[in-house]
Amino acid sequence: MTDHSFLTVISPIEHRRNDPDGREATIRKTLLAHEQDDSPFADCPMVHMARIQILDQAVPPMGDTSGAALKTKYLLFAIDIDGRVDDFLDSLYRRDADFVHNVWGQCIGYPDFRGAVFFRRYIDACSFSNPLGYAGFDLSVGDTLLMLTRKNVLADFVSAHQGKSDKELQAAWRKSRADLATPNLPKPESF
């Protein structure tokens, strides 16, 4: 069983005086384009769940009227993955480098080079460790998809073979064994 990583990253978003939301707009546009489907994470087989949020402003406690505020906008990236963070980052970069450049590339301090190594270093510089993590189940993404598929395959088999004779049952089972043992797995995000 692979270990589970909870990655939490907060990166500052560049805020330019002459173009107040130029970079942030690029991020928003990119996120919107990938919101429903075509998710860059779908090709990273280790990602369970991921979210990206733009933190426009920190919310002070109710009743704090001192005007406490952050001076920069931040991008929150929280992700639950199997295995090591570096493997995930490399995978994401390989699948969709443009996405990385259009999101984190717009943040303050991201070097002006292309290459997964800079992405890894940047995320490392912005990530926070030691969360209290909770995982509802102890499976990798691949195992989860396998088990879910098996569940549906078995349900279909049982339903389709109600009231069959023992002989027919055995014959059908022999035929369907392989479908159950090694079913065609759905791509992540399509189950």
Next chain:
Amino acid sequence: MSSTTINTKDIQGIFKGFGLAWPKGRFFFLNYKSDKAGRALLKHLCPLTSFHDLKTVKPDVCVNAAFTCAGLEALALDNDLLYSLPEDFRDGMRRRASINGDAGDSAPEHWEDIWEGHQVHLWVGVYARTDAQLKDWDKAFTTWVSKTKGISIVGSQDVSRLVSSPDVPVYLEDKDSQPQKPVLLEHFGFRDGIGNPPIKGLNDKHITGGGRINAKGEWEDFPAGEFLLGHVDTNGEIPVAPKPDGFSRNGSFMVLRKLEQNVDLWRDYMKGQAKKLDADADDIASRMVGRRRDGTPLMPAHDDFDFKYSSDPEGRVCPLGSHMRRTNPRDSFGADFGSLLVDRHRILRRAITYGELVPTGKTQAEVNGEEGQGLMFIVLNASISRQFEFVQQQWVNYGNEFDQGNDRDPIIGTQCGHDQMVIPGDNAAGRETMVCDALQQFVVCKGGDYFFLPSISAFEALASDAQGWRR
């Protein structure tokens, strides 16, 4: 403002329910052209029958009434009041079709015409002891309406109670499943009207098994606020309600759905499954419903009300996917939690059947032709979205919380043609698993809407010509 004692004179009679004492009924759906005509109608209907009346006066004819959102708007009420109405109510049932699973045959485009274009402003439910009394009232009322300008009856629906009798067979194949004692029936031949939550301060006596289960595992009655506005609910709060307090207090939201029951289809399907599974059709039917025909629970029980599900977490005795277990899961989610996760989603049902009973061996067409059979399904709750819609959507048309995946309620769920219900087997008891596949649309919604059921005093205030809540 809240009080622990509830003024039953202020609450409409439907809260108590018109049981077998008033077995005949007629629903009128009315429209009024102006606020003035509306007030005339309300005034004519006063006084409505109260909860208190049903217990003491016991009139021959009982009248209750409730408004749709269009009906309240047509009364030219103050904007403050109208804007304080909750959005689910303002949307109405038609716009909430996707939440309630009203698709396919139940889709709003197939509903009866009266539900189109917000014509229905007021529901008037009339319940009588005998047919003759009902006819008299009906005649007087329709004459009055025809004479009064600006008021029209856009639709009406006869309803009546069905009572089982050993002479009228309602079983499928097994004679023994016929209810022996006379019980209130619905058209599929099952006992109806049991399992409603008892309400603190309204019920005469505590009913073990109907209410909620506290942390100690004991049964408790529900606080009134879950069903009656202006009172404390199970969270210890007064639920959000329309303003002002006088308007909503002792009132409630009412969901009315006309549910057509395809008795022939149901019986054929059950027999077909029984043949396929080499099993008893009545047994399959009762496992789908979750109770026997006469209301006996499948779970070991003290009586028809007092039983729990937590001893059967896998649904091998009473299937988790059965209609009863879905709509009132009791402590299905674990003995540790009691009914904590269920309490906020309970509903008070005040349904009444329409159409004649179809005895076994006859078809619906033979009994009453085109008219059809079914249920005027009525729900009372404090929040339509939290209670009725939640049950409909999360418990009836979705099975996650019962470990049923996407499988829907076999009786009233929206079926797509390839849906199944799994009745788990039990190796210890030597009972085989039954998978009922290709479930059919046995119950079709033919229309309905969300109503506001005001208190007696609020109804009278709305009827009065004083400026009151008008704009």
Next chain:
Amino acid sequence: MPLVPIHFKGKSNPLTVITPVKRGWGRFLTNAILFVFHHLPLGVVKQLAFIHFARWILIKGNKLPRLSEDQPVEDNWPYDFYVFTTNFNGSWDQYIDAFGRIHAVSKGLNMLWYTSEGFPGPWPMRLFKRYIHYFTAPQHLYYNAYPGATVRDIDAATKLNAEIEAFLEDTKDEMDDAEFGRRYRAFVNQVSPWLGKTGLEEKHEALAHRAVPMELSQ
């Protein structure tokens, strides 16, 4: 309570709540609480089976990444960030309800948010919901590898999987038909509680209903 639909595909919902925590003792105490929770079994939450993944993390307000000289120093923000993220099944209201109503969970939550400024406690529920809603950060991109599955589906599939593997092994060789029938039926009876079908459906009305009550979202 009207519903505000959210636009993410699938059966699980994201929620991010970022509450302010005072520095100094607040920070110390929060870390101590998190340390304690690291070592607590979270059996009740597992039993409720409605959270895929959740995390709590204390982010020091003065240690936010400052990666360039041009970036202003954050000297006008005297709090730390206490970030809670979760992926849950069901509707928002139902989720928060479960938090507050289950005694063990609400006690835990009270502990976890104890140091957050202005936390009213899990009861009364209306204040609790308002608090959670007040500090919820909007989602901009959400991804779920198995949108058609809930935690309960996965739990059921896990239980089922062990049985399937055992039965596949058991029926490796051809056998007498009657014997096979007997074993097959016993197997099906055993697994029958978990045979509900799951996955994404073309149009599943139940999935549209994941909403924050309008009284809070206004």
Next chain:
Amino acid sequence: MKPAAGTEKLSTHQDKRPGPIAQFLTTLVVRRIIPGTFAILRRFAPAFRFPFTNTVIVTSFDLVQEVFSRQKDFPVPYQRQVDYLDWEPTFLLAMKDTPAYWETLENVKKLWRTEDLKFVGEIANEVSNDRLDKANGKIDAIQDLMVPVTEAVIDRYYGVPIPLEKRAAFFNGCMHVAGFLFGAQSTAPKVVAAAQEAVKIVWEVIDGAIAAAHKNPLPDTTIIGRCHKDKIVDDQALRSYLMGMIMGYLPTNTLANGHALDVIMNNSDAYKTAIGAAEADDSDLMLRSVHEALRISYILPGLWRTAPVDQEIGIGSKKTYKIKKDQLIYISGMSAMKDKRRIVDPNKFDPNRSPDVYMVYGYHFHYCVGDKIADTMMEEIFTAIFKRKPKAGGKMIYNGNFPWNFNLSYKN
């Protein structure tokens, strides 16, 4: 030592082999001292200037990837050597990130097409099975299997037949020129002269093939035939491309296959995986096993880059290193792929690693242009070998620092 079966034809070259003591020392340096030194450097000084030289050795995963990624800041130095070799126009391997590079790359892709891989696979499959069948249970896997397969591909796919009498000289010439290009970067007159001598025979073979093709046109399944038919580039350019594609193919493949075979035969996990993959006809797993073997061993210990102006590496990380103008940078992919900070348990054979940890074919810009050809060929050769269940174990025999012989015994 008795020469292994089938190596007689290369006897001219064997005469030049170093004596046993020199060979022992070379092998020791190549197999133990260099990797050991690099491991220490990787840990303590991932960018290390070799004392008294102009060379910086880069050994950590991150820094190696960084230098690879910044092709504009760190161009390749090979043009210097190419100039000595009568090699005009120059080829991809010596080019900077200029429009000319992309034009050349486009032309190369027009000639060497993805759909040809099936043909390459057929050639490799046919030749390797033929060789293994004929050898009767004992074979020198490098000289009698891998080299002939490579030569067959060059002959039948490129369209450059190598006359039998020139075969040994051609092979040696290629190895020598490759050493001159990618090796110690020395341009001492003696070294240059030797390289110019060695390259002659290679040019002879290539030019001969092009001239012959003008007389008897080749089918358009071959590179030369296709180029002549579709007039993709002129002969001068074609000549240069062929040189490049042979230089990057014959010597490196010999090195790669030898090292990979050595790892798989001597690592029980790897051996089991390879046998299993061959049995199940899982070519994907076979390929991953070969790549993993090459990660554990290597093709080349490293590659060269230069810095035309002062640079800094380690950008965005906590520690940066200065690179001075005109310093030579030796980036060791071999060392990087064993970096514990990026790769879990780097000495363990695990074919299921993320594809991102491999830099077997280089990385980013200058990523091997013929990677798929090599992959297809390796897949076929290794499948053919492991289908015959060779006896595990075996020792690679070096010639200088080149893996030269590897004796396999198997059941036919």
